[in-house]
Amino acid sequence: MDAKPCSQEAFCGKPNIYHEVDWTQENSLHNWFESLSLECVPKARIGFIGSSLFIGWASGATFLPRLSDNFGRRRVFIGSMALQVLTFIGLFLSTNIDVNTFFMFVFGVASVGRTSLSFLYMMELLPANRQVLCGTILQLCNASVSIVGSVYFWKVSKEWIYLVLIGCLLAILSMLGAIVMPESPKYLVTKGRYDEARKAISYIAKINQQEPFIGVFDKEAIQKAAAVNYSVFDTNLETGQESEQVRLIKEEDQLTGTIKDLIKIRRHFINLLIFVYIWTASSFDMYLVTYSMKYIPGNIFKNLLTSALLDLPFALLGGLAFHTLGVKTALTTAFIVAICGSVLIALLSEDNPEFVHYMFSLARGGVKVTFDICYLANSTIFPAIFAGAAFGLCNMGAKIATILSPMLAEVQAPIPMIIFTCVAALAAVLSMLLIMKESNHKRSLSK
Known part of the structure; x- marks a missing residue:
């Protein structure tokens, strides 16, 4: 019997109709759609699996950074990595959508330690004149992950589990490495x-x-x-x-490391409010433009690979801009670059499909630079005694807003890019209101 292409509506709720995945299509993957039988599950329920990651991330940001301020960066990082390893194991074994959703929530909680606290821990272990260089190298490595993933699924294998297994092994190595490392001297x-x-x-x-x-x-x-x-x-x-x-x-x-301390000093309070919005804008716009990229015509893995390759120069620019321009000017400039990309997408993408990749890369690259600068600047703007708490508050706001990105990406164009532009424009203005002395910033980098 000859098979023909069909949508989910053609067989869901119709037990007499046989269906199977066309594995000859290069976009087909052995993933959770197969292992969890998600073919006929409502899209909103499937989307909630991903949303649970961000909900967990926002939840973890409410307490893990504060724990790191009280008990040290090293202990909380080790605990977060141990939790992540257990989550990996749970995801490998699970065949139930509700269980997977729970583990994704836990994975989000652990991600606060894996990303934010680990970066803060690394910065505090480094001399000031090496922080920008090492931070830039780390962001280059982060950008390379997307390249590896795109090439893997496009040319190497359709199996998701082997790639995630590598992530699990790296988490174990990170945890073991932290066990033999000292606590942050700055902390x-x-x-x-x-x-x-x-x-x-x-x-x-x-x-x-x-x-x-x-x-x-x-x-x-x-x-x-x-x-x-x-x-x-x-x-x-x-x-x-x-x-x-x-x-x-x-x-x-005179500080005790409480949120009250962070608020009662006017300079820190204003910087915190501005930084929460800047971090939120960077995260929201980054995911909004990333989710919108799935509508670019062509092979999805090739599109993602092209985008990831174009991310590399922007990863270099983040550290360079932070080092040469200072926090305020670098953030403002990067947001303006992102706005240029989003305006081009909104106005010219339909009539110039051959340039859509570059338009998206300009928008995505601009907010990637702001994201990288946020990480680099946190430890220089806020005292170490509540740098973790500041990290947590910024991450919490960012991940809560990011939950909306997938839904807004589905709205009729050009509305997503109009929202992107407005969010980035306000962030560009607020960046110039940060209270810090550029001379001090540059002097600290030269030490």
């Missing part, structure tokens, strides 16, 4: 645990075949001097910089 100094911080730095020095650290931290010296009513000055700094450094250290010394 320990902020907490006043100076001896532990010296041990952590000495351990890092030993790995790098350097002499152990036996010095005194600036904050420690100022605290000791304050106890005996002495003034402390850093002879390596100019007089104006001395007083500013002492003032900032004394200010941070």
